Amino acid sequence: MKEERIVVPANGYLMLLLFLVLFFGGIVAIVLTQTGWPVFAIVASLILMFGFVMVQPNNSRVLLLFGKYVGTIKKNGFYWVNPFYTKKKISLRASNFDSERLKVNDKLGNPIMISTILVWRVTNTYKAAFDVDNFENFVRVQTDAAVRKLASMYPYDNFADEGHDEDITLRSSVNEVSEALEKEIEERLLIAGIEVLEARIGYLAYAQEIANAMLKRQQATAIVAARHKIVEGAVSMVEMALEELSKKDIVELDEERKAAMVSNLMVVLCSDKDASPIVNAGTLNH
Template identity: 65%
Template structure:
């Protein structure tokens, strides 16, 4: 497989001076010698002028002569080359590609919306020009394909797959690294260098977003309740132990159960407890 070959053409300024001398020669021959044969130089001068071209910063020109690749000019400036060369301009600038949000299924089948932000640039102009039909379209299609494959390799979260250590939502650094490797492998054929690739948008698809939000809220509420109960149990244990140690009150099993029940209701309730004055005994 061929790869890029660098060439340095002739300076355009020196060849412009040669063109000026030839033009003076033709005009001088017509004026002084009155010989129309000097007009035969005109087509050659026009062909000579076709050899001039410029290369802007972070740009390149791919040179082809009658179907044969001759090399790539990466240097900036004003040049002259064989007038029969066809020249294809390929930008070497870093480009930013923000893909469309696509709906795909994650590893466990949940529909999600995802897109990727890709920073890339042409590294091998020969591959970009000749190994693929349209390298810009190739980048777009292969990036979408890589995103679809990546999304199907991981669950969105671990609610349905508690054994999953790496998910799209929690393992963003590892997922972005895997995405960059996948896209790099796909774009090598086109001579494209991947500078950065990362997930730009990630969410459940609209048809299940509300259900998943409720599930996440329920999980959060359960976790909070569990923490509250753990704290309340510790507080009740400390209160009973201190009351018994200081001989403030003697508890039998019924009184202890009643005290624990009341404290747990107060500590774990959603609303403020309303005190009720008991005029009788604890058992009354």
């Protein structure tokens, strides 16, 4: 048998009543009859006692008879089974696993620190009990392996200036990365009969040796992007100013004065500090 088998054992309360009748009845019989045969009833009741099993909600008991798999009890309650059964407890509750922070290389070769948060539960008790040695340790090891593989598939961030224009990155594509991670872990844990309920990145950062350099790079990228927007807006404003002056015939400018005006406006609009105006009280030529 290589698949899970659900069994429904005998009612534990009826067997408890039988146990009490045999045990106390045997004691009373010994006292009243002064013979030894009621001892067998007491011994039988003691053997019956080893067959009682209690299953709490979202728990299970895997039953073995001299090394042979008999079945699994998943329904909660108080039961009685063969006293010679070996009863192994396996929890069916959802469990959290927060992996250690691993130092790995992303797709571009940058060292990063990454960890994952995994929510999982056992769905097939046969596979969890017999197809792997220790299913809880199996979850930890396979999760770490999946995280290492995932980190090598995507870059930490998008660096379009170096020709690495990726659609999915570890930092910005949270949903896509989580789905890929969940699928990767689920494929690895399928052999142990474990269902992955949720998997997501719990911690993500550059490794310490390159963290400062990458921070400066991100700041420089942000400054360049801001400057690009400022220049783009300044050019539009200068173009609008020249068009309005020409349309309304406020002043007639030759090419040299247009160039000077453009230069002054660009300096004013693109400067980091407020410009200090100089008032020309003379003519345009002085």
